[in-house]
Amino acid sequence: MQLAFGDYVLDSGRRELKRNSEQIALEPQVFDLLLFLVQNRDRVVTKDDLIAAVWNGRIVSDSTLTTRINAARKAVxxxxGRQILIKTYARKGIRFVGDVRSDTPGAGSAEPPEQVQEMPPALLPQGQAESSVGTASARVTSRAALDWGGKPTVAVLPFNNMSGDQEQEYxxxxxxxxxxxxxxKYRSLVVIARNSSFAFKGAADVRQVGLSLGAEYLVKGSVRKIGQRLRITVQLVETEEGHHLWADRYDRDLQDLFKLQDEITTTIAARIEPEVGAAERLRVDRKAVPELHAWDFFRLGTxxxxKSTAADNLEAQRLFRRAIELDRSLAEAYGFLSxxxxxxxxxxxxxxxxxxxxEAVVIGKRGVEHDDQDxxxxxxxxxxxxAQKAYGDALAELETAIDLNPCLAVSYCGLGDSLTYEGRISEAIPYFQKAIDLSPYDPLRWAFYSYRALAHIFAQEFDLAADWAQRATRVxxxxxxxxxxxxxxLGHLxxxxxxxxxxxxxxxxxxxxxCRFARKRLFYVKNPEQLELYIEGLRRAGIPE
Known part of the structure; x- marks a missing residue:
């Protein structure tokens, strides 16, 4: 049976794919997968359908499946990104959407594949179906995978031990x-499992490793220990083009080794997620509108x-609402809209x-209901x-946010701000500093400085307030x-x-x-003494009533 689409002809009898009479080499599993999709083009094919048809129901990792789907797309x-012929439907499956011409009737049912070939041992990650970090987010996958709705995929390759001492490998x-x-812990990312990443320890071609793992972003680095000094370097690489998105170096004195390890890993993780987010926003911005899915509308909204302007805020709300229309369970869109x-x-x-x-509270709660671990x-x-002045409930949510993700800088800023309105300013200041230390290049870092300045005003530490406010204005x-x-x-000073x-x-x-405008917009400040102190500074500065 021959199935033709565009310049391509798929011959199931000869097990050949040709374009304009030129044969295209395909691995057996890629051929079987493509044939199954074309034969079942009248419906969305689930991951389980593919595993049953191509692998006879055996356990297959998401990375293996993703690699085969990517290869099938490339072959045609x-x-x-384009999804002209093989389209992903978030959380549902994939479907062949091209126009197909068949020389025999009844092409809607699939026949079992004639042979099956496993991934060559040299490329097969060990423990593919396992997750050593114990979370569903750490399974191997990529943008083409079926279950992740377009979320970016990150693989962390084993850091090189540059110390010359194999005992330091641990x-x-x-x-x-x-x-x-x-x-x-970042629910906006899909992270490749430890066992799969470590199967490529020492690999030279990191870009090929990324493609094999189905990861769009790679984290790699090295550790060098000399005496009582430690140097850790880390890089974030975009897999498809091999571009380096970010790199940094951390030099530390060796004292409490475990405390140092916690500090370094928390800092690195806090830097990586915003960089991936920025890269994803640029990627989505380049996509044509008809190709956008729920996650793409969400990313455009972010x-x-x-951008923190009135017009951009309204556009962000529109895009978040559109994302929710397309995917009623997209928790991130509810959170950002709120x-x-x-x-x-x-x-x-x-x-x-x-x-x-x-409305903001109801939408925010709905986001939590869809994913209470984010x-x-x-x-x-x-x-x-x-904002509703429910300070106690707000503090509980922010403390939970930090428990769920200790690397999330904005949560520390939010907790510090909430403590400030409760008058617990000495407790608040360290949280602002923690946010600044964790994410020194955060797109919202001006808010970290600005909210800290407000805390210093309420504490009547006006010199510090003026200094931190000035830092905020420079962002x-x-x-x-x-x-x-x-x-x-400055009005108080x-x-x-x-x-x-x-x-x-x-x-x-x-x-x-x-002053009237300021009073109206500071509606969330419950303590009248705090509000009057702030307004008095504006009056002394000469701001009109």
Whole structure:
């Protein structure tokens, strides 16, 4: 039987794929997979369908399945990004969507494949179906995999031991395993299991390793111990083109080895996730609109979310709502939508009212209901609760967020901010510093500085408040509240020259800023003494009522 589509002819009898009479070499499993998809093109094929047909129901890792799907796409001139012929349906399966011409009727049913060939032992990761970190997020997969809805896939390769002492191998392996564990706490990522990554220990061609594992991003590095000094280098590589997205070096004194290992792995994990997120936002921005799926609309929404303007906030809300329409269980979209609604009242032009606040809380809670193990979603729900002045509930959510993901910088900032409104400022300051240390290049780092400045104002530490507010104003896309905090602090200090400049910068960004406006937008501050202290600083600075 011959099945033709475009310039291609798939011959099941000869087990051949040709394009314009030129034969294309295919591994037996790739041929069987492609034939099964074409024969069953009238429906979405699940992962279990493929395993039953191509592997006779044997246990197969997601990476093996992904590799075969990628190979089938490549053979017919398709890719995971384009999906012209082989299309992924998030959390459902894949389907061949090209127009097919058949020389025999009844092509809708599949026949069993004639032969099966396992992945060559040299490329077969050990323990493929296992996850040594104990979470579903740590299974091997990629964007083309069936179960992950387009989430980016990261593999952490074993760090090289550069110490010249094989007895130190345990430490470099330990660093690698801890980074895998830390990254698996980010629910926006799919992390390759430890056993699969370690099967490629010492491999020279890291790009080929990434393709074999089905990972779009690779983390690699080295550990060198000399005396009582330790140097760890780490790189983040985009697999498809081999581009280096980020690299850093960490030099430390060896004291408490386990404490040092925890510090390093937490810091590295906190840096990797934002870099992957930024790369994903750029990738989605380049895709044509008809190709976008729920996760793509979500990622486009985050791109606008982080721009921190009124127009971008509204566009982000629209895109998050569209993502939810396409996937009612996409927990991340609920979380970001909830937080975007809160910020529209605090930072932008939306009227702070009970209806909006209730909507933000309801949507945030729905996100938690869909995934109560995502630290970022718990953080965003906590911020919605804080906006309703439910400080106790907000603190509980933020503490849970940190328990779920100790690497998530925004949760520490949110916890510090919530403690500030409770008057527990001495407890709050270390949390702000922890957020800054964890994610020094975070797209929202201006908020880390700005909320810390507000805490110092409430503590009547006006010099510190002015300093931290000024740091916030130097970050690109810093909001006008950072400039307002600086004006309030300087108003209490009565620094006339600095005030003249600070007021000019504030009014340049918000010409209609008044004390009344500030009072209205600080609706979430429950303590009247805190609010009056802030407004008094604005009055002394000369901001009109």
């Amino acid at each position: 001139g398709d890719s995971g 430490f470099s392996d330990g660093i690698t395993e801890d980074i895998i564990t830390a990254l698996s 791109k606008h979310f982080y 937080y975007a609604i809160v910020l529209s009242m605090v930072y932008f032009d939306a009227e702070p009212n009970e209806e909006r606040l209730n 630290g970022l979603i718990r953080f965003m729900y906590g911020r919605a609760l804080l 690109p896309n810093a909001h006008y509240w950072a400039f307002s905090h600086r004006v309030s602090a 009565e620094y006339a020259e600095d005030l003249r400049v600070a007021i000019g910068e504030l009014l340049q960004r918000k010409p209609d800023f008044t």
